[in-house]
Amino acid sequence: MEFNRSAIAYAGPQIVTSTALLDNHCLVVRGERIADVMPISALPASTPIKHIAGAYLTPGFIDLHVHGAMGRAYNEGSVEAIEHIGNALLSAGVTTALPTLASASIDELVQALDALSASVDISLSVEGTGAPTDAVSSAGDRDFADTENPTSSPRASPPATLRIPGANLEGPYFSHVQAGAQDPHALRTPSDGSVEDLLAYTDAISMMSFAPELDGAIPLTERLVEAGIVAAAGHSDGTAEDLQACQVAGLSHIIHVFSGQSTTRRVGPWRVPGVLEATLASEDLTVEMISDGKHLPPLLMRLAHRSLGDRLCLVSDATPGAGNPEGSSYRMGAVTYRVGDGVGLTEDGTAFGGSTTLLPQMVPIAVRALGLSIPSCCDGDIHPCRSGATERRRSLGPRVLGGSGSSGSRPDPMRRSGARALAHISDRKGTSMTTHMYEDLAVTISSTAEENGNVAAAAFAEATKAALATRDEISVILATGNSQLDFIDAAVAREDIEWSRITVLHMDEYYGMSADHPASFRRWMRENIQAKVPLRRFEGMRGDHEPYAEEIARYTQLLQDLDPVVCVMGIGENGHLAFNDPPADFDTADLVRMVEMDEVSRRQQVNEGHFPSLAEAPTHALSLTIPALLRPERVLVVTPESRKAPIVQATLEGPVTRDVPASILRKQSHARLFLDADSAARLTPAGA
Incomplete structure (x- = not known):
């Protein structure tokens, strides 16, 4: 590649690609573009290097399901709230997000959609480091190191931008039985006529979730699919048959597995599978999982991954409580929640009210629970692009914040737009593994x-x-x-x-x-x-x-x-496992x-x-x-x-x-x- 005076290299952390962790490599940025990933030894001596210590350098994170952060919610329906949340997401390393609206009155949802349709440009600069702007942040007990630059003079960071393909409507067409922390007074059925008010904003919506058993769910599915909106199931007390009927009409996605999902019930002597079983047994649905260590224990996380494989995608379901202290309160719609024990809770503590963990902070939890590698969790086995929700461009124009809105294909994980496509995560605790x-x-x-x-x-x-x-x-x-x-x-x-x-x-x-x-x-x-x-x-x-x-x-x-639930073994010098010497029987x-x-x-x-x-x-x-x-x-x-x-x-x-x-x-x-x-x-x- 060609280098010029605007090029700068970032080195120090392991660089995460879709398949590996690269040691002794650097990431070369020119202007607002990632120009190359290369061995440090191959970098021209004239190229200045920024040294970043003690973390991983990853592609920007994509969050399909995020309600807010740092005390603000997308439900507020204001440009100020959108910018505030955007800065919080960028500082954590999230560079693409679907602003998610919780169930609320139709008027409130329309106001929020109207705000998201406005022309907004979110920018963020980390003062004085010259680092990629979302590359220095903190993630609870997994600290992100400050950058050092012993070889070059400080320079201004390029502005970071948050890409918003469209909104994610979580509701209001949900089951009262599986409402969870959704506002029960805001829940409706798709056949009541209110869909028309929301679908007036089809160009601003990327995904919409609803309970497939409700009256009007199948026609709603058909309309969403026709408009290029991902139709998703959630907060449902329906059966596997209800879900299948909407799948035939084009439903392709499930929100937060195990949360707000019906399970097997008895009808007389017969067992009738619910939405959960249909989800885990599905062959083509993409499925969200919240890996904050609170919503699901590791056993259920492993069950979901074993059942769904690379159709599973991590989401934060983060709320305005993300980044706020224990005991603090926040609102989404007409409901007040509180931060307790590191998660969002309803005021009476009987249900989760979303998470208080942003997506990059969930990766180390998923790595430990699933036994996956950092690359698999960042851009491999559990990647949100497979849902299709990030591919919408249509006529969003400037609403694709910081982007041109021209490409409809899955972005190359190491060639996303500019230095903003970088983030740090760290769970290494002093090891060199x-x-x-x-x-x-x-x-x-x-x-x-x-x-x-x-x-x-x-x-x-x-x-x-x-x-x-x-x-x-x-x-x-x-x-x-x-x-x-x-x-x-x-x-x-x-x-x-x-x-x-x-x-x-x-x-x-x-x-x-x-x-x-x-x-x-x-x-x-x-x-x-x-x-x-x-x-x-x-x-x-x-x-x-x-x-x-x-x-x-x-x-x-x-x-x-x-x-036995765990086996710990070694490999012999002839490749044997236990005393199964070659040629081994794999199928006995x-x-x-x-x-x-x-x-x-x-x-x-x-x-x-x-x-x-x-x-x-x-x-x-x-x-x-x-x-x-x-x-x-x-x-x-x-x-x-x-x-x-x-x-x-x-x-x-x-x-x-x-x-x-x-x-x-x-x-x-x-x-x-x-x-x-x-x-x-x-x-x-x-x-x-």
């Missing part, structure tokens, strides 16, 4: 084995905490061996793992070996875990029981009865098997000091099968050390094959691989 996606597998790389163990232990703690939130007790599968020691030491040292409610199983044992043998995995588990934490119980695999078929049957029954119905160990696997046991020679290393073992290892809700794979680097490279960069058993992990969206710098040393660098 990076996360990358290899097909469906998230791979986190830490600088040291100790850090790798700490990061994996934190993920294990989060997974067990989420599972115990809905169960009295759980079971987990844990691996043994030298490579697991940093993880185990970190896990037993944590105070947030309720071991007394956890039953531990393990994944293999040498055939014919007693529990007291120095190399016994039962002994390893007793000494490294059971002796250090108050387990509910430990269920060891009896390798010396005869006939061994009885032990296989016993342990199989244990796995079926206990149904067995949960436990007697296996013959290959020479590479046996030599690994000798090299790790478990046996003095190959002749004394066992030839057979009882082992969980690969389907058994992958059955739990979460699978964490801890694989440090340089001796694992060749097989890690084959696992992640070679074909998925039975000859490299661990390669099947690339097809597991519920799995996460933890590497240190040594085990990741042979991987192709991101962006290479």
